[in-house]
Amino acid sequence: MTPLRIAVLGAGLIGRRHIQTILAMPEVAELVAVADPVVDPAGLDIGPAAWFADAQEMLDRVKPEAVIIATPNALHLQQGQWCCERGIHFLMEKPVTVTLDEAATLVQAVRQSGVKTLVGHHRRYLGVVQQARQWLADGRLGRLVVASVVWATRKPDDYFQTAWRTQPGGGPLLINAIHEIDMLRHLCGDIHAVSGVKSHANRGLAVEDTAAAVFEFDNGCLGTLVCTDAGLSPWTIEQGSGENPAFGYTGQSAYRLVGTEGSLELPVLRAWSPRVTGEAAWDKPIVGDPLLPKVQDPYQVQLSHFQRLVRLDEPPVVSVLDGARTLAATLAVAESSQTQARCVPRAF
Known part of the structure; x- marks a missing residue:
């Protein structure tokens, strides 16, 4: 099973945890890019991955097959929609969105796009x-x-x-x-x-x-x-x-x-x-x-599951729909x- 070409949006506390997990599991995933408009990349180990300040530019230039969204909650809906529009599978950190109306919008976008999703309820x-x-x-x-x-x-x-x-x-x-x-x-x-x-x-x-x-x-x-x-x-x-x-x-x-x-x-x-x-x-x-x-390590188990979700169509442990119910x-x-x-x- 080939590794997922993954990009990470957001290099805050939780984004860094995802980056470390990806770098530790090269048989599961390859970190191809990180995007964050605020964080200074000089202090981060991202291996050979590309760094971007603009998330959309990264998605269009690097074209990852999967993305981990670890940005502030208010950005979740928009960035999830960007992935749906481009056919990119994504793991969204919780909460899935800020409001229930946003969650309903994202659930519909996922249904229409057919992308595979997880929400980061890692426990x-x-x-x-x-x-x-x-x-x-x-x-x-x-x-x-x-x-x-x-x-x-x-x-x-x-x-x-x-x-x-x-x-x-x-x-x-x-x-x-x-x-x-x-x-x-x-x-x-x-x-x-x-x-x-x-x-x-x-x-x-x-x-x-x-x-x-x-x-x-x-x-x-x-x-x-x-x-x-x-x-x-x-x-x-x-x-x-x-x-x-x-x-x-x-x-x-x-x-x-x-x-x-x-x-x-x-x-x-x-x-x-x-x-x-x-x-x-x-x-x-x-x-x-x-x-x-x-x-x-729940993050490692989650990442392996994400790979199988994309590669083998394994049922999601917690989808965007399930994440919306937890948010509700x-x-x-x-x-x-x-x-x-x-x-x-x-x-x-």
Whole structure:
């Protein structure tokens, strides 16, 4: 299988992670170009790839067969449309777009163009997530009852020197919580109603620094999420999984899935079940057994999947359409916090 000729749009934090991943996997992909209008390329290792300040010029001159879009959220729709117009397959970093109307426009453009797409909800590729999903599919927890997630960390002050991170759309709801909401959808199923609140009391910026939500799933499960980038804690999936080297490893789980026959913690996998099979009750002892996690770099697994998606027509783990549904559930949290009412996410 020949490597994908890939270009990267955006050389910020996440763009650099993609660049490093591509350069580390020459059998999967060849980095042919990078485009960013602001970043100084002198400090970047992009191998022999060409550098452009203008993304459209790069697309027209280099003609990559695939693109990773890792630019600010407001540019996603336009750049996705550019790829559709040129027949270029693309992996779009999350969120897929800023608004649901934009998402609907992009979904239609993808359908009409026939290009193959992924959205960068990379945690679906974590080994522990794949293991947890298999446990649920095998019915080892019984019927899923509740799920809870905490994502709490403190971003440094200089993080907010980038202007768009201080404005609505640049906060933890769309940047961070959207990952957790996608994970809840991936593990628990589709969401049919949301109740949410958000606050910007800690930093006083236009963007929120804290959000919380209750999710009602189609299968009857209820879920909760608390997310903040203004508080110090050991409870993020990054700290518990070690998937992001920028986060110190804590060995703590941020997810708890509770079923009628048992429970599961992740990303530090521990399964809870009755000590005596069949004796699932509050007055019966339960035991927690650590599970050996499958360790893999989610960005590398994602890139390999992107290659197979393009070359072998493998079904996408998370398409633009699926990313739009995650965005709808995420924005429903914001809408609910504004209306102070339960919200039904827009259907796609």
